[in-house]
Amino acid sequence: MDDDDLYREVLSADLVDRGFSVSCFADGPSFLDALNNGLEAKIALLDWAMPEMSGFELLGTLKGQGNGLPVVFLTGYSLAERELQALNQGAVDFVDKSRGADVLAHRLQLIIEGRRQSDSTGATQAQVDAQVEVHGELALHRGSERALWRGQDVGLTVAEYRVVTLLVSRKGKLHTYRAIYDTVHYAGFVAGSGARGYTTNVRSMIKRIRRKCLAVDPGFSEIKNVLRAGYCWRDPQF
Known part of the structure; x- marks a missing residue:
């Protein structure tokens, strides 16, 4: 989810090229609507700064709804205090946009695989x-x-x-x-x-x-x- 149309389009294409299935959203409300209407996702990649609902506010909404979807923040402002704020709220990672698609894809895959292994054991x-x-x-x-x-x-x-x-x-x-x-x-x-x-x-x-x-x-x-x-x-x- 990112409100920058060009960046969102380019990154989604890069991730698709690396084997991911991607659904794109320009804002938090449309993403929440899609989830409520049955969208299935293994991970959510959120921009921090959004005009209508920030990524951090969206994370809080997901947690408030009891949605355990893993959340990764993708931002150009990788400040330690923001990272800590997001991680304390339940985010699983915080990635600087400058790292590029290869690094991002690898980190997303590690998180998804770790989640799959936890689910396979039936662990709470x-x-x-x-x-x-x-x-x-x-x-x-x-x-x-x-x-x-x-x-x-x-x-x-x-x-x-x-x-x-x-x-x-x-x-x-x-x-x-x-x-x-x-x-x-x-x-x-x-x-x-x-x-x-x-x-x-x-x-x-x-x-x-x-x-x-x-x-x-x-x-x-x-x-x-x-x-x-x-x-x-x-x-x-x-």
């Missing part, structure tokens, strides 16, 4: 959320892909959550730039400028993760740089 949302890994002050909710630091939701996107999950899987051990990048995308994915252009993307993501954690705890210092190699999660034994 409460049961899914109960699947928690605890790493000291960090709690990882595997089903909803949420990270809590000292009991507070950090507001990570799905991609950021998976990076943190990778880092804590081997505390004190190096995770290379390439390994981190492959966790976000897939093995061998190429992006950025030059053979190691992906390192800039990884640094930016780690910076965002740190910033979000510092907003919760100004003393946060768990993610350590390994010079010219990658990052590691601090080993509490040292």
Whole structure:
């Protein structure tokens, strides 16, 4: 859902080319009408800023109706406070429009596949959320892909959550730039400028993760740089 006709048309064509079935809407009310009239969807991709009903307001309406449709925000204004606001309301991811169709399609597919696996087990949302890994002050909710630091939701996107999950899987051990990048995308994915252009993307993501954690705890210092190699999660034994 996006009120920019040209952008909506181009993106929907890009997603169709990548195997998705897409229904487009220019505003929230028309999308809600379609759902009420039987539209079946596996995921909702919403623009944040809309003239009649914002994407955030639409998310609240869906939750108020008891609709568990996964919601992803697509926006040109990827501010940490907006991400946290959306995630606390129940959105599953927050994607910057500048990332392009390939990145967006991959992240949508990860969410859809994760949802399908949860549905196949017959797990309730409460049961899914109960699947928690605890790493000291960090709690990882595997089903909803949420990270809590000292009991507070950090507001990570799905991609950021998976990076943190990778880092804590081997505390004190190096995770290379390439390994981190492959966790976000897939093995061998190429992006950025030059053979190691992906390192800039990884640094930016780690910076965002740190910033979000510092907003919760100004003393946060768990993610350590390994010079010219990658990052590691601090080993509490040292």
